Amino acid sequence: MTDDADADELDRRLARLFGEGRHREDLPEHPSPEKLSAYQANELPPEEEDAIQEHLVECSLCTELLLDLQRFLEPAEEERPGVADLAAEAEWRKVRKEMGWEGEKRQEAPAADVSRLRRSLRAFQAMAAVLLVGVLGLSVYALRLREEVGTSEALVSSSPLNVLGKRSGPEEDVETLEVSPGDVVVFTLHDLREASGEFRVEIHDTSGKTVWSLSGLRKRDNYLAFKVSSKVLKSGPYVIVAVSGSRSVGEYPVKIVISQ
């Protein structure tokens, strides 16, 4: 009998000889994956099994498929946490979206998750209550302003201005308010340093000229709120200055866009 080394050498030479005679043709018909898995599971009659084996000899595609089936049937390995998790999560979101499952309510949840869910729910309810009070307060305030103006003009509210705009320079982080002619613009000024008592607010144009002012304002909680009719403003940049006593306690760049 040939020893191992000789057998290996003979194998290599035979492989080369086979390589010279390699003859691959596209096979017109492949067995279906169901048929291949039935072959693997010994569910085919002998004649069909023989035909599959003959096909496998000629078809590398089906050979590879069947070898893959062996790997599929082996126990799944745990995915390593980390990048794989993130990738799987991203892919799962796509599948969910395609299946139209986004926002579906769970019928049941793991018991271990229920208490956590309840805690989250309570926290959410508390936040919602605070937000509701805030919204109601602002609504009442807006209605009061509207009554004070005594018109049916629309109110446009700025988001809270703060000193960030001033610190970042005049061209950056400038609040832009788009208003229609006749609108009443509501401003709220935050971060008024430690000043208290009565305030005066002034709106300066780019030349530093005061185009509008109002005295006798007091803080509501931590901010000053006041209203200005857009009739006194034109499209362009302004600086709102809050004055306490004789010193400026806050400057807020703002850009007004009057839409036609």
Added chain:
Amino acid sequence: MPESPLVAEDDPIKLVELIQAGVDVEANASKLFKRFRSKVRSFFLNKHFSPEESDDLTQDVFLRVFKGIDAFRRESRFERWLWEIAGHIYLNEIRRRRTEKRDARELSLDARVETEDGTGSPLNLPSPDASPEDVVIQSERSKNLRAALKGLPDQMRRCCILRYERGLKYKEIADLMKISIETVKAHLHQARKRLIDLLGEDPEKETDS
């Protein structure tokens, strides 16, 4: 401690049954997806698809799984069903690409023939340096080999081709032919001897030339 209504994550059949019953569909589908995604993706990566293509094809597989989940019967293993769907998606993709390329492809003389498994094999053209005698000898040798192979018993011939032409491992041949590794080795040992006899000369001499 109250018992969880969800099943152990290592029981895909139970997960499928819950999905079929409409119980916590999204959560259970997510478990199935995350457990088998890697396996399906590796299936396509091993077939030389790019990572992005493999992601897309994996997504197609799971969409088909979830859309057709009512067709799954618990007598079968879930992994087997999943593989069958992946196999269909793969074959369809191969056919689609082949159709796209069929008319547009130009083949240079030193190109590689694209085989169905995507690996390619050298075009069976004689070397430009080969003399007419070499070409005739090569052709004759191939013919003799094919004839010699036909003289082997079926099982032995199949083992021979899978080993020498495909380069498969003993275990892979054993799995494919559903015989033991020892039987594969015995077939190949016998085949070597019989091929030498049938070819009329030692193949070592043939390949030395």
